[in-house]
Amino acid sequence: MEPPEEPLRPVIYTMENKPIVTCAGDQTLFASVYPTLSQQLPREPMEWRRSYGRAPKMIHLESNFVQFKEELLPKEGNKALLTFPFLHIYWTECCDTEVYKATLKDDITKWQNVLKAHSSVDWLIVVVESDAKKKNKTNILPRTSIVDKIRNDFCNKQSDRCVVLCDPLKDSSRTQESWNAFLTKLRTLLLMSFTKNLGKFEDDMRTLREKRTEPGWSFCDYFMVQEELAFVFEMLQQFEDALVQYDELDALFSQYVVNFGAGDGANWLTFFCQSVKSWNGLILRKPIDMEKRELIQSQEATLLDLRSYLFSRQCTLLIFLQRPWEVSQRALELLHNCVQELKLLEVSVPPGALDCWVFLSCLEVLQRIEGCCDRAQIDSNISHTVGLWSYATEKLKSLGYLCGLVSENGPNSEDLNRTVDLLAGLGAERPETAKTAQSPYKKLKEALSSVEAFEKHYLDLSHATIEMYTSIGRIRSAKLVGKDLAEFYMRKKSPQKAEVYLQNALKNYVAEGWALPITHTRKQLAECQKHLGQIENYLQTSSLLASDSHLTEDERKHFCQEILNFANQQKESPGLKVILSMHSFAQLKHLHFDPSNALVHVGGTLSIEITLLSQMPVSVQVEQIAISVHFSIEKNSYRKTAEWLTKHKTSNGIISFPNENSSVPFSRSNSPALELYEMYERSPSDNSLNTTGIICKNVHMLLRRQESSSSLEIPSGVTLEDGAHILKCSNVTLDPGVNKIIFKTQAKEPGTYTLRQMCTSVGQVQFVLPHIYPIVQYDVYSQDPQLKVEPLTEKSSEASLMIQSSEKVTSVSLPMAPAYHMIEFELEVLSLPSAPTTSGESDKLGNKDPHRKNKEKQKAGNCMVTLDQKVSIDCPWSIYSTIIALTFNIPFKATHSLLSAGKRKYIQVCVQNLSELGFQLSDSNLIDTGNSPELQLVPLNAKCQQHIYSKQSVFFVWELMWTKELPPSMHCHFSLDFYPASEDRSISLKPYSYEFQVENFFTLYNVKAEIFPPLGTEYCKTGSLCSLEVSITRLSDLLEVDKDEALTESDDYCTTKLMYEVVDNSSNWAVCGKSSGVISMPVTARATHKVHMEVMPLFAGYLPFPDVRLFKYLPHHSAHSTQLDADSWIENDNLSVDKNMDDQTDNSSLKSKSSSHSAASMEHKGLPMPRLQPFPSGQVFNSSTGMQILVIPSKDDHILEVSVT
């Protein structure tokens, strides 16, 4: 077989390719129809049903109509699809049967035979009918038309293979109809042909692919086959399908490479392992890079060639599909992949070659995309392209480093050689880009040409990349590029430009706690600062690095030494002091106070022990550690009191400090937490749920820019406070790790001392901890003597004190005592109630000057009398008095009464125990304070102790004996020893005393009543009148007490007027006739006056005698007269006057009743009336008191008539 290549070798102009349709028969006829045909064919889309379940597609068909030649028909085994004629059409306008039989039939048969020989079944015969011709041949019957004949002859069961086109060049509806039918037929047949031929092709292709494990299988061959299919799809404008073909090839190849990496190598792949000699980058400006395609076809392509070609095809298709951003994505992936694959295949690549290739490719892709998008599109899709920019930057950087373009001195000869080699590998510039000023090729060449050009290009790229990253919010990536840039600047000896990038990157790393990048960036920064001569910053960074555990010991020592060198160097020539932050140098861990409550009195000693964790790798000799202390006069003096001291003995005085600089500073964790709320929106009509969601209410807080946070690195603001109070500790060696340092101070001024700053001085370098937090304070107090009065709970030790006591004031002199010592002493306070307030206090250890004010409050009833007392204590150092309220309870209440038996007199004292306690009573004593010798009080009481229970009473009785005349009144003082029954006698309590006065106690009159039954009867009977005889006997001669208005004197004969009254309050008796009367009584002993009265018992039984009362009858001329005359009040039978006094007659302690009371209400009458005055109880002795008389009931008591007036 002769090679078919020569005439069939297609020239591929992808876009111009159309499916080939051959035309046989009448060429002139076809030529006349062609314009309409080529125009009409693609107008209507056609549904293309696909095999293998692929989705049907609407497709616009176009064709390339060529004249039929046998050579066009593919030979057996030819895989070319592009040149494959999909349909063969035979054109004729013959309408003459004769002509048909003569020539046309033979011609068609020949054509058909050729087709059959090539097993092509896709054909069509078109018969063009024109009316003009028909008219000429009128003998032709429609029945036996040429069409029928052709169908009959050729279209064996395929009558649709012959179509009629009527008057194609006319403009009639029939023509239109005919065209439509024809075109539909044509399209259908074309698609049928596609389906059939492509299907067959695909099957063949698959078969070929399945053979890939066979030795001798070639990827390149297969590539060509599948690409053919891709071309056809592309020709049919099915770019998606075309792309799939390339993607399959891509995946197949990648899989082979991966398998190769895994040790499963294919023979053909070794071919791609040849070393890279050309690295001229991707070429995307041509639809098909024929050069590379030919290399693949001839199996000479390198891996980069294959990849480049494959990608250029994918790129073309993607751009057809208007997916430029996918191009950039895929490009990035491709570039990384290629690098990986070359590594995996262990392809030898000259250094820098890949960098060149990647750089060129990146720029090529970017330019290609820029070529098909407008600016706005590009700007809004930075996120898709920035990766390429970044990659290009990266690669240019490494090229720069490789070729010595970054070093200070420029490239050396070796570098230059390398550059030349690299440029050689680029080859000549492609013709497509030769005219473009900014082509990647030109850029690279220029960048590698000189140090300056490189710098320009690199900076351009870097800045563009950083800007893009920043604009899409990929700050971290921007920082990483910035860090490279900084490194570049450092190489170029422009540290001032590098610094900002390093600071920015560092800030970002620190904020998120990425330890290793922090360390690395700090190292760079340290170098930068050193070059810039920023001594302070450099030393600060050095201290951070010296304490950085991620560095090696040697590196740390180096940075530590840097600081020490500086410190020592400055020591010789003292200049500026450098103040650094302390946290990198040493950390304050604990602080311990002694005394542990951090409270010390003036003059006392306080020691503070601090635990410092030195971060330095070596021991550091520190000249001085100073803590500056802020002094304030604490207003809250409570803190300084001894009481505070005792209450705050907590925490052992140890204060722990948190790790200031933990390895992970959650800088963002101090941003507020999300505040999320549920949200429901209901439809207003039927309340059904419309929308639900979650709302973040503090978005504005959360989405704030993080960038503006202050730098953690710059130790600005570390200032040294100048304070008068400084704690110092000199010449300390700080070893790596934990160090304990003790500060001692003597407390001077009272107040609060706050530890503010700590400063460690090493030479001229000072490490300052600007704020000690949590707040550490100690207090110095100076306290005035304080007095505190507390109820005594237990006996305290005694000390001798000087006590001076006057009536109201007791002053105590305190002994000398050391500062802040306590002196305790007891002060006994005795209250003597009711008595004129005597302030008897026996001081065991008296102290102050107690003044006391008594305020007696006596509560009525059976409650104990309480006495509220106040003791005020004044101290010479204070203007304030301490006032202590004391309450005394008097447990007893005493009452007295005078008892008479004729002329004999007795005094009874009743002691009532009001308290809840029982007492033992003893030594009851009653004395006459008047001390008159004639009087004698004879006790009638038991001598032994008596127990008085709670709420009970005990009575004491004395007989009053006298020898001479009795005084009108007598002052008595009753005293009684007592002690609580529960205690023993050891408590010495003052006796209970009670003073009272007895007056007019001498008996003047003896009143005796007698009742006699009626004469002749033995007993009194109810209802019968009995006689009552009242005899009033004067027992003494004229006495002082008698001297009042009632007394009438004539010579030595004195009389007084008395009024008697018989009252029976119990209504046992009815007094008949006058029940009262006034008598004139001689004032001499044994004078007797008898009164007779009639009384009638009203009840039977032993009836007590009616009362007989005796009053002084004062005449009306007396100054205080009552309104009543005897008669009037006798008629009233109502003793009202001074009746109230009766109740009190027992209470003879009260003073004379004579004058004080006259009812004011009665005085308004103003009439001179006689007045009645009752006798004090002692003066009248009723000898018949308590007597009873037996009354027997009368027989007819049923008719007893009682009249009461």
Add this chain to the structure above:
Amino acid sequence: MSGSFYFPIVGHHDNPGFEIEFLPAEKVESKHDHHHFNQSIAHAALGLVDANRWLCNNMHLKTVDKFNEWFVSVLATADHVKFITLHDVRQDHGIKNLFSDVYELYIKLAMNLFYKPYSPIGSSTFDIKVQFLGKKHLLS
């Protein structure tokens, strides 16, 4: 040829919480300087993780970034904890398995009341288990 892997876990606040390297047996301990570079790449990739996680229904974001010869594959949990793997060979399947196994481990760890969320993981058990999983999925 098996590659090297660097596997950090990055907390919610983009802070590194855990890191481990899986190196093939033939490779010696990676250089210190190299290590900081790994961290820098992982750190730089966080920006892309944030962008990608909203484009994808899956926690496993696959390969999000490439940096020179390094691929960066990420699994981002619902609470923004990121499992990152820097790898120089493609090993999607192994990484995916590693991620899902470590994720399960991490959940167990996170349920521990004594573990403060997103803080550095100090558990040696966790370390050992991750080491084991790495060997199982990546280096075998």
